[in-house]
Amino acid sequence: MEVVAYFLHVISPLVLSVATLIIAVLCNLLRHLNASKWPVINKESILRLLGIRLGDIPTTVILDSAVAVDALVRRADAFSDRPAGGGATTIISNGRLQIITTVPYGPHWVALRRNLTSEAFHPVRGLARAAPHRARALAALVAGIAARSAGGGGAVPVRECLYAALFALNAATCFGDGVDGALVEAMRAAQQEFLRILPSFRVFATFEKVARLLYRDRWKQLVHSRRRQEELYLPLIRGRQEWRCTGGTTTAAAASYVDTLLNLEVPDEGNPHGRRKLSDGEMVGLVSEYLGASTGTVLAVLEWTLANLVLRPDIQSRLHGEVEAAGGEACAYLRAVVMESLRRHPPVPSVQRHMSRDVVVGSTTVARGTLVNFSLEEIGRDSKIWTSPEEFIPDRFMPGGEGEGVRLTIGTKEAAKVMMMPFGAGRRICPGMGYATLHMEYFLANLVTAFEWHPVEGEAVDLKADHGFFTTMCNPLHARVVPRVKLA
């Protein structure tokens, strides 16, 4: 028996590996002789044959909203950790440096998250603090679109315009006033590139050392993009720190996210009762998380919404009328349009939890070590809940509609009537929900007030999705934009 066990555990994998390599070499040789008949053998297929799946963890997928709520909200004690290796900062530091998204549930997470929600995203103080930055970003956006529209005839690259405006706004709430425009632009370019390549770093989530050997170029890219962030963010963080040390004072009303991070103390891992300041590496990661999450998500929702408005002039014209009539007050139809966009095109298509123990979900037991993937996209398009779920129908969120009164903050009391969860649920629900909702409504209301949005002649609006780090339009929206009033 022992001989058999030895063969199974030691010899057979070796034999299998050598055999696989021989097959790979033979296949590739034969491909050169008859290219159409033989499969391409590359690094990924050899690893698959060897049974190694880098970045892959046993996964259970949840598509049902009731099961999702039961797990994320009612069983929050077991569903509060994400899988390791989710962010570049964490991967590159081998888990030593953590950001809000990656830190395991516990006192460190509480400190980081509370800092964000009680300061930068405080529902009154934080959002009021962002108001002047928001107004400036809108003015620049409207002027930029008007210039690109060339009086109503030109095709406006909508994503490009939105990206510049939203990033400038978030850079201002992050670093405070007075960051040089060229530097903001360099940060935007670096962050956009970083988000583009981020999904490919998933291979480092498991067997990191092996993955680093096999994917050397990808690792170099990861290191390079992280260095670039350090080059760009650290001087600004240090500048803010020096300014404070030399007597610069920040009133609560003017504090930036970086100011709150400089004040913050987190639990000291080496000293059970001690607290410590954040390191440079942690701050760079947290700033990158803030800029990436606050820009990429809102940008995606606004672009999807405008695309739907271009395709549906009736909805656009009603939205314009209702926003004008509301005269700056809350507008139910505006809220309905944003809700429908979040339902139909959630920028974060799924949320993950990592199980640290066996747990029963629905009728199955999910084993320790499993990754549970909750599909927010499928939940928002569940035909058992929504009529014609693929259609863009904001009216479903108006009085009498099937989505009337749907709430996005899901506590145990609301758990029974959950129909969508674009911001996730449970303890790790998105902390940026209020900030994002305010900005989506603010920019959308102003963009339909300032312009009419039309298709570009000869160019179809394509609603195909690109499932990158955020779900965005595969083909960025171009629109013919006509100013409604003569802009000064």
Ligand code: HEM
């Ligand atoms: C339309 C806008 C947004 C959408 C749809 C969205 C969606 C999400 C989702 C689905 C999650 C995962 C929740 C879970 O695991 O249950 C999340 C987490 C998170 N979001 Fe957002 N988000 C948005 C805007 C923002 C903004 C503006 C920020 C600002 C920095 C932000 C920062 C974060 C952070 C830090 C987390 C991790 C929270 C934690 O682990 O405790 N998000 N978001």
